[in-house]
Amino acid sequence: xxxxxxxxxxxxxxxxxxxxxxxxxxxxxxxxxxxxxxxxxxxxxxxxxxxxxxxxxxxxxxxxxxxxxxxxxxxxxxxxxxxxxxxxxxxxxxxxxxxxxxxxxxxxxxxxxxxxxxxxxxxxxxxxxxxxxxxxxxxxxxxxxxxxxxxx
Numbered sequence: 001x002x003x004x005x006x007x008x009x010x011x012x013x014x015x016x017x018x019x020x021x022x023x024x025x026x027x028x029x030x031x032x033x034x035x036x037x038x039x040x041x042x043x044x045x046x047x048x049x050x051x052x053x054x055x056x057x058x059x060x061x062x063x064x065x066x067x068x069x070x071x072x073x074x075x076x077x078x079x080x081x082x083x084x085x086x087x088x089x090x091x092x093x094x095x096x097x098x099x100x101x102x103x104x105x106x107x108x109x110x111x112x113x114x115x116x117x118x119x120x121x122x123x124x125x126x127x128x129x130x131x132x133x134x135x136x137x138x139x140x141x142x143x144x145x146x147x148x149x150x151x152x
Contacts, residue, residue, distance in 0.1 A: 023077070028118075030064055033052070038066060043114075045110075077089070082141055093114050095110055095115070121141060123151030
């Protein structure tokens with residue numbers, strides 16, 4: 001009995017984190033529509049959120065919003081993924097060729113390929129290039145629930 005109790009003490013929390021990480025991936029899939037809108041609009045020099053219709057909330061994802069000033073995408077998750085106040089993952093665009101590594105500009109045609117940097121809580125400037133843009137919205141989703149590329 002003691003062995004089962006010890007094993008379950010470690011296995012249950014690990015399984016709960018695994019479930020939460022799988023739910024986080026739903027938000028990233030839904031955010032791909034927003035990424036496409038930002039990419040197209042940035043290449044045309046139009047408002048980043050133009051033509052984007054946010055998806056309805058799901059059991060796992062509360063909302064997906066495009067920041068009109070930067071094209072950054074904030075994914076807010078439902079309480080079943082992470083508690084309110086610690087449930088936001090942020091995707092930050094810039095161009096791969098360095099022309100707008102400091103961030104995209106509204107109404108300016110962006111040249112080059114857009115790349116996306118994912119941010120969860122704890123990821124900071126030390127893991128990025130010196131001129132890479134940082135999130136305008138504070139990412140609060142715990143790193144243990146985020147994909148590896150989003151962690152600090």
